[in-house]
Amino acid sequence: MIKKIFFQSIFFNFFFLREVFSAESGGMPQLNPEFWISQIFWLTITFGILYIVLSKLILPKISANLELRKSQIQENIEAAEKQRQGSEAKLKEYEEIVLKSKIEAKNILKDAREKALKNINSKKETLDQQIDEEIKKVEKEIDVLKKNAPEKINKIAIETSSEILKKLIGADVNNSSISAIVDDLSKRGGDKYYGN
Amino acid sequence: MAANPMTQFEVYRIGPEIKIGNFDISFTNASLFMVLSTLAILIIFNLGSKKNSVLPNKVQLLAELSYSFVSKMISDTAGSKAKPYFSFIFSLFMFVLFCNMFGMIPYTFTVTSHIIVTFVLASFIFVGVTIIGFIKHGIGYLKLFVPSGVPMILLPLIVIIEIISYLSRPISLSVRLFANMMAGHTMMKVFGGFVISLGIVGGWLPLSFSVALTGLEILVAFLQAYVFAILTCIYLNDALNLHH
Numbered sequence: 090m091i092k093k094i095f096f097q098s099i100f101f102n103f104f105f106l107r108e109v110f111s112a113e114s115g116g117m118p119q120l121n122p123e124f125w126i127s128q129i130f131w132l133t134i135t136f137g138i139l140y141i142v143l144s145k146l147i148l149p150k151i152s153a154n155l156e157l158r159k160s161q162i163q164e165n166i167e168a169a170e171k172q173r174q175g176s177e178a179k180l181k182e183y184e185e186i187v188l189k190s191k192i193e194a195k196n197i198l199k200d201a202r203e204k205a206l207k208n209i210n211s212k213k214e215t216l217d218q219q220i221d222e223e224i225k226k227v228e229k230e231i232d233v234l235k236k237n238a239p240e241k242i243n244k245i246a247i248e249t250s251s252e253i254l255k256k257l258i259g260a261d262v263n264n265s266s267i268s269a270i271v272d273d274l275s276k277r278g279g280d281k282y283y284g285n
Numbered sequence: 286m287a288a289n290p291m292t293q294f295e296v297y298r299i300g301p302e303i304k305i306g307n308f309d310i311s312f313t314n315a316s317l318f319m320v321l322s323t324l325a326i327l328i329i330f331n332l333g334s335k336k337n338s339v340l341p342n343k344v345q346l347l348a349e350l351s352y353s354f355v356s357k358m359i360s361d362t363a364g365s366k367a368k369p370y371f372s373f374i375f376s377l378f379m380f381v382l383f384c385n386m387f388g389m390i391p392y393t394f395t396v397t398s399h400i401i402v403t404f405v406l407a408s409f410i411f412v413g414v415t416i417i418g419f420i421k422h423g424i425g426y427l428k429l430f431v432p433s434g435v436p437m438i439l440l441p442l443i444v445i446i447e448i449i450s451y452l453s454r455p456i457s458l459s460v461r462l463f464a465n466m467m468a469g470h471t472m473m474k475v476f477g478g479f480v481i482s483l484g485i486v487g488g489w490l491p492l493s494f495s496v497a498l499t500g501l502e503i504l505v506a507f508l509q510a511y512v513f514a515i516l517t518c519i520y521l522n523d524a525l526n527l528h529h
Contacts, residue, residue: 117291119467124296124315125401126308131316132402135323136380142327143379144372150334151352154345157337 239275246271290474294398294467314394315402322383322396330379351379355514362515363522370521377406378514385466385506389499397509398466400459407459410517418524428527458516465509469502 247268254262298311333348341349355375359367367374381397388395396402418426430447431440476498479491 117467118295119398119400119463121296124298124309124311124313127310127313128296128315128399128401129405130308130310131312131319132396132405135316135319136376136406139323139326139380140373140376143330143376147327147330147334148352148372148375151330151348154334154337155349155352158339158341161339 243268243271243275290471290478293394293470293474296394296399315396315399318384318387318394318396322380322387325387326379326383351375358511358515359518362518364526366525367518367521374514374517374521377410377517378510381406381462381513382507382510385510386503388466388470389503389506395466395470397462398470400463403459403463404455406513407455407462410458410520411455414517414520414524417521418527421525422527426524426527429523454520458513462509462513465505469498469505473498473502 247264250267250271251262251264254260254267296313296315298313299317300312302309303311329344330348330351332344334345336345338345352375355378356371359371359374363370384396387393388398415426418429422428430444430451432443432447435443473495476491476495480488480495483491
């Protein structure tokens with residue numbers, strides 16, 4: 090129903106339109122020459138003023154602005170390029186310095202290590218020598234003690250045996266005879282006698 | 286009842302009647318919108334060129350973009366020889382563009398929808414281009430009507446066609462702009478009339494059409510200004526660089 094009304098109204102609209110067109114006379118106002126001269130006159134004046142002001146005042150300014158900006162940007166780009174090159178050179182210098190100092194540090198470390206090693210080695214040697222000397226001294230003492238030990242043992246043995254004999258027999262025994270026996274025994278190898 | 290879609294093109298007097306001799310040069314609504322367009326262009330471009338900052342503001346950007354747009358258009362179509370005519374083509378493009386755009390505001394008058402205005406502009410361009418051509422090439426400018434590499438038998442016919450096409454340039458240039466503007470505005474008015482006559486029930490369809498047409502007309506307003514300027518460039522190119 091609404092659809093029908095809608096299309097009908099569109100259809101009838103064309104009748105109204107034709108009525109409108111036929112009702113008002115004149116057609117295209119563009120073809121009415123009444124104001125042609127006026128339009129030409131005002132067009133000449135306005136367009137003339139527009140052209141003169143634009144070409145003499147405004148467009149040269151815009152052109153100059155654009156040129157100025159262009160040259161400014163170019164200058165800035167050049168300055169930036171220069172600064173970039175400078176910074177690159179600085180970076181290279183810095184890297185060289187770092188490299189140099191690294192090598193120096195390595196050398197110093199190497200030297201210090203060598204020195205320390207030398208120090209340690211020399212100290213070790215002296216200490217070794219001292220230890221050797223001490224060991225030798227002690228060994229000598231031990232040797233002396235070792236050499237003296239049998240005599241002392243023999244003496245003790247003779248004394249004790251003479252004492253025992255005195256207590257057992259009640260008579261003095263000649264020390265020399267006892268010592269002869271002890272010597273003989275110790276020469277044969279004390280283990281057999283002392284061990285049992 | 287719906288208003289006549291052609292009444293929007295009617296010219297009427299504003300203020301007193303001014304006469305010079307027999308000619309009526311009264312200030313009309315057409316004159317008003319010519320003056321308004323000119324003032325708008327001058328104000329915008331004056332603001333846009335006033336101060337020069339490295340980072341341009343909006344108006345300055347608008348002015349400079351228009352400048353480089355027209356400059357590129359001219360150098361693309363007419364080459365570097367057309368440099369002295371830059372100001373004229375720039376003014377022409379801006380004038381037509383602003384007149385078209387002013388016409389898109391409701392209740393305004395479209396200056397370029399009048400054949401007399403576009404015809405005066407087009408014939409000025411035609412006469413100017415012809416004079417430039419004769420100054421640059423002398424009588425050799427007539428070689429424009431004799432294309433190279435055409436068989437001798439066809440030559441008279443071709444020359445006649447070329448002359449006719451050359452002489453019809455101001456007519457085609459002016460009628461193109463005038464007819465586009467007039468047709469667009471008439472169509473919008475007709476669809477606007479449909480909205481009224483169909484009322485609340487069926488008026489939505491022509492209303493949406495009208496909205497879409499407004500967008501299209503803004504596009505056409507720009508495009509016709511561009512076409513007008515670029516055709517001027519092409520005619521100028523013929524006069525400056527004789528290719529035939």
